[in-house]
Amino acid sequence: MDIAVIGATGTTGQQIVVQLILKGLLGSFDRLQLVGRPSAEARLRGMVVDLRDAFFEAAPDLDVTLAPEDVTADIVVFAAGGTLSTNPAEPMTRDALAQANLPLFEAYAGALARHGHGHELVIVVSNPVELGVAVFARHLGRHRVFGMGAYQDTLRLRREIAGDLGITRQRVQTYMLGEHGAGLVPTWSVLRLHGFDAAETGQLKARLREGLSAATFPEVLARELAAVRGMITAGDLRAAFAYVRTLPPELRVALRPYAAHYSGAKTAVATANATVDMLRVVLSGHQTVMAAQVALAGDWPGLHGVLGVPVLVGHQGWLHVDPLELAADEEAHLLAVGHEVSGKLRQWEGAR
Numbered sequence: 001m002d003i004a005v006i007g008a009t010g011t012t013g014q015q016i017v018v019q020l021i022l023k024g025l026l027g028s029f030d031r032l033q034l035v036g037r038p039s040a041e042a043r044l045r046g047m048v049v050d051l052r053d054a055f056f057e058a059a060p061d062l063d064v065t066l067a068p069e070d071v072t073a074d075i076v077v078f079a080a081g082g083t084l085s086t087n088p089a090e091p092m093t094r095d096a097l098a099q100a101n102l103p104l105f106e107a108y109a110g111a112l113a114r115h116g117h118g119h120e121l122v123i124v125v126s127n128p129v130e131l132g133v134a135v136f137a138r139h140l141g142r143h144r145v146f147g148m149g150a151y152q153d154t155l156r157l158r159r160e161i162a163g164d165l166g167i168t169r170q171r172v173q174t175y176m177l178g179e180h181g182a183g184l185v186p187t188w189s190v191l192r193l194h195g196f197d198a199a200e201t202g203q204l205k206a207r208l209r210e211g212l213s214a215a216t217f218p219e220v221l222a223r224e225l226a227a228v229r230g231m232i233t234a235g236d237l238r239a240a241f242a243y244v245r246t247l248p249p250e251l252r253v254a255l256r257p258y259a260a261h262y263s264g265a266k267t268a269v270a271t272a273n274a275t276v277d278m279l280r281v282v283l284s285g286h287q288t289v290m291a292a293q294v295a296l297a298g299d300w301p302g303l304h305g306v307l308g309v310p311v312l313v314g315h316q317g318w319l320h321v322d323p324l325e326l327a328a329d330e331e332a333h334l335l336a337v338g339h340e341v342s343g344k345l346r347q348w349e350g351a352r
């Protein structure tokens, strides 16, 4: 198996590289391409020395690559490019991030389309993840491209619910769909808690949501985000973390990573964990349903554009969207987010 990590010297890229080896996804018969821009060459070569030092027997064949046209792999993890500043005094909008990362998405997607073997799968980690997926899908075909944001948001939602109920994450089945950002869509109507019947699940759900609904969630999220941003800007990260802890699980999914990002620690370990976990599922050879941002062409819920939805994946990519029987208000929320994301993509890609 050949895997390429684009942006390998970045905070997230480096964690992905380490976790790929530590979790045994790559062994001594495999190849790992560390991809970066020419200015990162010295760091990439230093990284190779450090990785061999750490993992000598277990290390895959390590290769340094400095140009998009030299990327050759079965799986490409895209973690390069700009990120939101961790300084709350220098806020960077998602529009500015899109503008900064669009040329990079285009350069690598175009090169892969021209020079690749035609079967690479791409996992987009960089943000805006919806834009990355749109660009790679346009160049490579939509079924070979996944964004990991919805997968990670789903893991987070399941963990937050499990933590409140004192059960393991494996017993919680639900998704966080929509946009990896302001347009999160929790799917409470399909929540299953293994070991609890429908009536018990309904009662627990009502307790966990503390009165939130699909209709009120976006507005409450925006309000709480502003409150947490205020505490962070005032330099009181401790108060921000403590405040987030008091909120219902679906709000914590968005606000905990937000506060962690501005703490300066960022969220590289959890992001790498989710990316490698997603890769493990894709490589397992089994067909599994997982949440991911993919390019829709009229698929459920009846949209064209990029959105986080449940998809059936196999080693050749995602096969189809796995539709959910959502409550009407949740489906309406998902559609509204889908239309909003499509509008942003038109605006961002139109600026090309």
Ligand SMILES: NC(=O)c1ccc[n+]([C@@H]2O[C@H](COP(=O)([O-])OP(=O)(O)OC[C@H]3O[C@@H](n4cnc5c(N)ncnc54)[C@H](O)[C@@H]3O)[C@@H](O)[C@H]2O)c1
Pocket: 006, 007, 008, 009, 010, 011, 012, 013, 035, 036, 037, 040, 079, 080, 081, 082, 083, 084, 104, 125, 126, 127, 128, 129, 148, 149, 152, 266, 267, 268, 271
């Ligand atoms: N999905 C998630 O939950 C999640 C979490 C964390 C970060 N991210 C995203 O991952 C991306 C990277 O974040 P980070 O914190 O690792 O940033 P970082 O600044 O630490 O690393 C960015 C990397 O990209 C490389 N890079 C920049 N321009 C390049 C170019 N033109 N060609 C090749 N490489 C280039 C840099 O050299 C560096 O290695 C961001 O877009 C960020 O938003 C996503």
